[in-house]
Amino acid sequence: MPLINVIPGEKIPVAPMNLRLPVWRVPGWLLPLWWLARGLVRLTILAVRYWWLTGPAVAALWVYARYGRLILAGVVLAVTVACVAWWRWHPASWLRFGWYPVVARWRRLWVYRRRWPSIMATCGLATAFAGDRYVPHLVKVRCDRYVDEVTVRMLPGQLPDDWARAAQRLAYAFRLRDGQARTTDRPDRVVLRFLRRDPLAATVAPLPVPDVPDFTALVLGVREDGAPYRLRLTGSHVLVAGATNSGKGSVLWSLIAALAGGVRSGLVELWVFDPKGGMELAAGLPLFARFAYDDPESMAGVLEEAVKRMRLRAARLRGVARQHTPTPDDPLIVVVVDELASLTAYISDRKVKERIKDALSLLLSQGRAVGVRVIAALQDPRKDVLPFRDLFPTRIGLRLTEPEQCDLVLGDGARDRGATCDQIPESAAGVGYVALDGVREPVRVRFSYLTDDHIRDLGRTYRRLCATDQEPQEETA
Template identity: 70%
Template sequence: MPLINVIPGDKIPTAPMNVRVPVWRVPGWLLVLWWTLRGAFRATVLAVRFWWLTGPAALVAWIWADFGWQTLLVVLATLAAAGIAWWRWHRASWWRFVWWPLLGRWRRLFVYRRGWAPAMATCGLATTFGGDKYVPQLVKVRATAVGDELTVRMLPGQHPDDWGKAAPRLAYTFRVRDGRARTHRRPDRIVLVFLRRDPLATTIAPLPVPTSLDLERLPLGVQENGDPYALRLAGSHVLVGGATNAGKGSVIWALIAALAGGIQQRLVELWVFDPKGGMELAGGLPLFTRFVYDTAETMAGALEDAVVRMRARANRLRGVTRQHTPTPGDSLIVIVIDELAALTSYISDRKVRDRIRESLSLLLSQGRAVGVHVIAALQDPRKEVLPFRDLFPTRIALRLTEAEQVDLILGDGARNRGALADEIPETSPGVAYVALDGVREPVRVRFAYHSDSDIQDLCRRYGYAQVVEGEIVEGER
């Protein structure tokens, strides 16, 4: 019985409402033609997208059909022999151009693509709008020796920080060791880095000393993707933060070793400050131009001498050049401070402490262009301990005791972007996260470890000849 609309307060019924949906009659042959064309289009798209599977399959079918299985067997045997010879005689290019590309496509198809949509939904990276579901698109998977790099097209409204927070959960979802997000050169994409194994699990042996001084790339260790890590010291100061036994000595000695060639060529002067009484760095005395370790008064005077050298050089270079170039008569000055907090906060004499703070502020703010660089290590990164933390463009966070300390050293939001320095195990000294000025994501590295014998060999090969081995002196030599 049709529904009757009744106007309130009136007894007269209105016309019945028509609720029937119009029906369009389509011929069966047209539906079959549409389904055939759509299926052919999808099959073509899949064949082109997965050419690395469909191409060889089509080639095998063609050889078998036209030449027989014997010819196919000969072709496959020839290709196998060529592949084995390639792998045997030039293994690096074989891994790069054959194995890793094939492995990346295989893992994209059978590891990530199968559970991609559920993973995006459970991690809060998929969304629904207007009744339709939207999932970020997996663009490419690049396999390496240590992990996978997934290029993803983000949805509108998403930010790289959203992926940085979700990366550890995605790593557990896809059953890999660790995961973090990295920005892409295109603003609408993000790169997820998943590690299948950790190349930083073992100690890094001392790296070869560069024969020439290159301040743009000082080799100090290994990155988590297995590539060498090189520090850019030109135009920069370096802050190293870490708890006790976190490996601050590894960073300092790796840097000294990278500068050893320049020290031998009289292109670099090391001014070393060891407030711990000289116990940590005295082994490298033949490499140092100045080594100060006993009193705060002596350290304040040495820093004031560095300020005098800096100002004299600035007056000489003003109007000539904007960047100092090291020469044997006008060398680079690298100031190494093992425990910065001992100079800026733990000195009881207020006047001496103020002198040190004033000198450090001047060196950090004016020294880079004239070839005076500060390398400082500390354990306590609080603001009152290090008031001029922002003057260090390059920052290194070793193992820390609290999560809040990560942002104090590397900058606000660094931990949310993957710098989990508070989760570095005590069994991995020398592992750190490095934040570079202008680079959004911290880089996880492990610095090379130098034993006492390695340090002695370094001093014997690159130290000053006029210094008696083992002698400890203060002041300028």
């Protein structure tokens, strides 16, 4: 066969296509048999797939045909009484193994399966190739009191980020409140979390204060699935960002309350900075080892003292231990700063501002291993206001004013993954999203709210043991 020289840019010559299709002549009397066989196969597949409907129906028909309607009514009554007794005896297991699986199967059939192809197409998640339509496969649905978890097998070429960007549209398409996409252990699957009821709609009451705080799991509020939210303070600094009246005080006081037992026993020292004249945090004065307010120069001096304590501790632990373990003689130092921008951006004295920035940078970069934690709150998350934002492994975004601020606080792409801080209503103070380094999806949380009476009672009950003889040092103008 001679070689064909192809000039770049020209069309490659091909042989003419054979458009004649093979013709199979089938007798007319075989068509009804073929249709009947195909229908029986489909009915069998449906019966096996929806066994939770067909099984009870077949059993009920068999009992009715064999024993009559009275026996069938007795069986139904006995099953109903058993379910009610199970629910009354152990509600948690009844909901987990009895009720929610039935709800999940029903919602899969009636809510999701019925409209799945059309919604996938309108949300841009289905595709067509060579005349065939391809739709992502709905694998399973799990339900609990608040959330539907829909597991989906993605089409080739799709990423979890594609589903994260479409999660809100999917939620509205299924007539649900909110949607979020999360990755799984399998790279071809994604889990869609749809919120049916919001457990964070109501204010969270003050939580019990543990006598010995667990620094790996401090309970500060409630997650969007109704479970307690636990903050890991071990080896982590925390940044809290939110607009005015977004609930930054709820986060700070929830954290202080969770550490109050350690303050009383001496395991924790709270070094608190309130640049707004002490109005926000002064109610907890008996809990604080150091309390600085009003004067930037004095606050810079206290921060430099914390740096000195950190360096002395590092020299003592060098070659002895890689991580600090809090004890009453060597406590965990927690530096709490309200309105951090007042210290890093809004001070006119450049020398004082540089002293504060240098001290904070050292505490953030070197303090984790030696038992120094920084908890900072601010309203303006811009880079020029907080140049060392990336040194906070744990970041909490409350209500923000602009969509771009969500990514500034929680990391690039956080808003596409469901952290819509700019859509939190003003009435939901204390609601926010928590992002951790190394964890892809942010978690929606509502922090507990402590009134002034609760805070004063907290100070009286859990005041430092040495506070009976000596009040905390206050740094004033």
